[in-house]
Amino acid sequence: MLHFAPEEFAGRLGRLTAEMATRKLDAILLFSQESMYWLTGYDTFGFCFFQCLVVKGDGEMRLLTRSADLRQAHHTSNIQTIALWRDRAGADPAIDLRDLCDDMGLLGCRLGVEWATHGLTAANGQLVQERLGSFASLKDASDLVPSLRLLKSPAEIAYAREAARIGDDAFEAMMALVKEGADEADLLHALQGEVLRAGGDYPANPFILGSGPDALLCRYKSGRRKLSAQDQLTVEWAGVKAQYHAPAMRTVILGKPLMRHEELFEAAREALLAVEEAMRPGSTFGDVFDAHARVMEEHKLVRHRLAACGYSVGARYAPSWMDPQMFVSGNAEPIEPGMTLFAHMIIMDSEEGAAMTLGRTYLTTQGPPEPLSRLPLELVSVQP
Numbered sequence: 001m002l003h004f005a006p007e008e009f010a011g012r013l014g015r016l017t018a019e020m021a022t023r024k025l026d027a028i029l030l031f032s033q034e035s036m037y038w039l040t041g042y043d044t045f046g047f048c049f050f051q052c053l054v055v056k057g058d059g060e061m062r063l064l065t066r067s068a069d070l071r072q073a074h075h076t077s078n079i080q081t082i083a084l085w086r087d088r089a090g091a092d093p094a095i096d097l098r099d100l101c102d103d104m105g106l107l108g109c110r111l112g113v114e115w116a117t118h119g120l121t122a123a124n125g126q127l128v129q130e131r132l133g134s135f136a137s138l139k140d141a142s143d144l145v146p147s148l149r150l151l152k153s154p155a156e157i158a159y160a161r162e163a164a165r166i167g168d169d170a171f172e173a174m175m176a177l178v179k180e181g182a183d184e185a186d187l188l189h190a191l192q193g194e195v196l197r198a199g200g201d202y203p204a205n206p207f208i209l210g211s212g213p214d215a216l217l218c219r220y221k222s223g224r225r226k227l228s229a230q231d232q233l234t235v236e237w238a239g240v241k242a243q244y245h246a247p248a249m250r251t252v253i254l255g256k257p258l259m260r261h262e263e264l265f266e267a268a269r270e271a272l273l274a275v276e277e278a279m280r281p282g283s284t285f286g287d288v289f290d291a292h293a294r295v296m297e298e299h300k301l302v303r304h305r306l307a308a309c310g311y312s313v314g315a316r317y318a319p320s321w322m323d324p325q326m327f328v329s330g331n332a333e334p335i336e337p338g339m340t341l342f343a344h345m346i347i348m349d350s351e352e353g354a355a356m357t358l359g360r361t362y363l364t365t366q367g368p369p370e371p372l373s374r375l376p377l378e379l380v381s382v383q384p
Contacts, residue, residue, distance in 0.1 A: 001076045002041045003242040004155055009078055012039055013059055015148050020057050026109035027056045027101070028141055029128070032117035033317040035145040036063075037243060042077035044069050045318065047119040050085065050093040056104060064093065064100050094127035098135050112141025118319060146324050149314055151338045156244065156314065157363060160340045163200065164246035164361055164372035167239025170194035171248065171375065178233065178252060178382050184209055184224040191237050201240040204321035208236035215251060215355040216348045218306075229384060230255035234355050236344070243315040246372055247342045249359030253381040260349065264301075264356035265379040268345035271295035272358055272377065275309065275327075275343045279362060279369045285331035292327070292345065301347055310343035313361060339364040340372070 002009075016039065020028055030036055033047040040053070040061070051065040062081040063073055073082050083100050085093040101111070111132070115125060132138060152160065173194040174187050188209050195201075206220035211227055215234040227233065231254040238247040253261055271292045278291035292309040296302055312323035325333050327343065344359030358377065362369035 001043070002078065003159070004041065006078070008153060008155055009040065011153075012148070013055075016055065016145065017057055017059055019144055019148065020055075020112065023112065023139070023141065023144070024110060025057065025112040025139065025141065027054055027104070027106050028112035028144065029054055029097070029114065030145065031114045031120035032145065033119050034149065034315060035114060035117075036077075037315055037317075038145065038149050040077040040079050042073055042079060043243065044072045044076070046072065047317065050124050051119070052097055053079070054097075054101060054104060054106075056106070060104065062100060062104060064097050092127060092131070094124070094131035097128065098131045101132065101136065106136055109136050111136045111138055112144060113138050114142050114145070115140050116142035116324075118317075143324070149323070150312055150325060151336060152314065152340055152363075157338070157340070159242045159244040160246055160314075160361070160363065161372055163239040163241040163244050164248075165239065165374075166195055166198045166200045166241060167237060167246050167248055168374050169198060170237060170239060171235070171250070174235070175252070175380070175382075178227070178254070180227060180229040180231075180254065180384065182227045184211060184226070187233075188224075191235070195239060199241070201243055203238050203240050203245065204243075204316040204318050207238075208234065210234055213353065216350060216353070218346060218348075227254055232261070232355050234357055236357070236359070238313075238321055243317070244340075245313045245316055245321040246340070246361040247313060247321060247344075247359065248361065248373055248375065249344045249346070249357045250375075250380055251355050251357045253379065255381075255384065257379060257381050258354060260352050260354040261356060262379065263299075264347045264349065264354060265358070267295060267299040267301055268347055268356050268358040269377050270299075271309075271345045272343060272360075275345075276362070276369055279335055279341065279343070279364060281335055281337060281364070281366060283335045285325060285327050285333040285335070286329055288335070288343070289327040289329055289331070292343075293329070296347075304347050304349050306346050309345065310341060310359070313340050313342045335364055337364050337366050341369070
């Protein structure tokens with residue numbers, strides 16, 4: 001069930017241990033499911049419970065998890081040594097982690113810890129600090145593996161391309177159903193169903209699909225409505241393959257687009273093209289955001305835009321397909337070839353009740369970025 005060759009995993013481990021040596025870390029405690037998957041192939045949603053992959057500077061790895069994930073780890077990863085903590089009243093798995101670290105000869109050593117991850121709740125983080133804080137020197141290393149994951153290998157890029165193709169097909173399957181009276185439930189079913197039918201995966205967060213007033217929302221919400229003859233439909237979705245995501249975003253207009261919709265689309269398209277121009281080596285994530293912000297300001301849309309316009313994407317798990325590196329003001333993260341980045345233009349005019357979005361995933365190169373989606377940058381409208 002491994003999605004990558006042994007040589008690729010070996011290369012990733014080598015990059016990790018080299019960075020650990022640079023930071024003078026004797027070992028690192030990985031709590032992020034994305035980190036475990038990237039390093040070993042371990043594929044599970046069991047990170048909602050306490051689990052940790054301990055990696056020493058010499059490359060030795062041991063996983064601490066629950067019995068429910070024992071077979072999962074054997075089946076999906078290259079991890080050879082797996083220890084279990086037992087579910088029981090008053091269980092304290094941080095003690096089991098301390099004992100595991102002791103068995104690995106890490107008493108008094110410098111241990112990097114992934115504190116900033118959904119795989120380590122605040123309560124469990126307190127247990128780790130209490131049980132291991134006097135056992136070893138704990139150093140925040142939350143950024144270490146995410147920084148390594150930012151640059152994609154050829155095999156990862158192949159999954160991103162396939163994810164984008166699946167996402168495009170899913171949108172086209174949904175669009176075939178868009179008409180007056182169509183139920184949002186049927187549209188969502190077609191969108192998600194096509195991804196799964198094509199051999200893709202569930203996304204790390206729910207697709208966004210809302211019409212009418214809900215087209216101005218940037219999050220999934222429960223409840224469905226049927227489309228009107230004159231309507232707006234905002235969709236944010238992702239093709240997913242081997243957990244690699246290629247998100248996209250569109251606002252579809254039913255009936256004749258309002259003049260405001262056309263104005264907002266032109267601004268969104270101009271801003272996305274400006275972002276593409278900035279998404280090159282020599283620029284930063286902050287420069288990409290600034291390019292978007294300049295266009296929004298020129299169109300007098302500052303009040304209607306967001307404070308971010310995209311982020312890195314890759315192999316992600318719930319609750320979000322967003323990687324930590326974001327297009328926000330002042331972010332000095334450099335653009336380098338081999339990144340997969342999602343840029344979204346989101347304009348929500350609450351005063352006039354008009355929504356407009358436009359977004360797609362890119363592969364960065366030595367020059368201009370390559371859009372991974374084949375969908376055209378045009379205002380999507382469905383006439384009666």
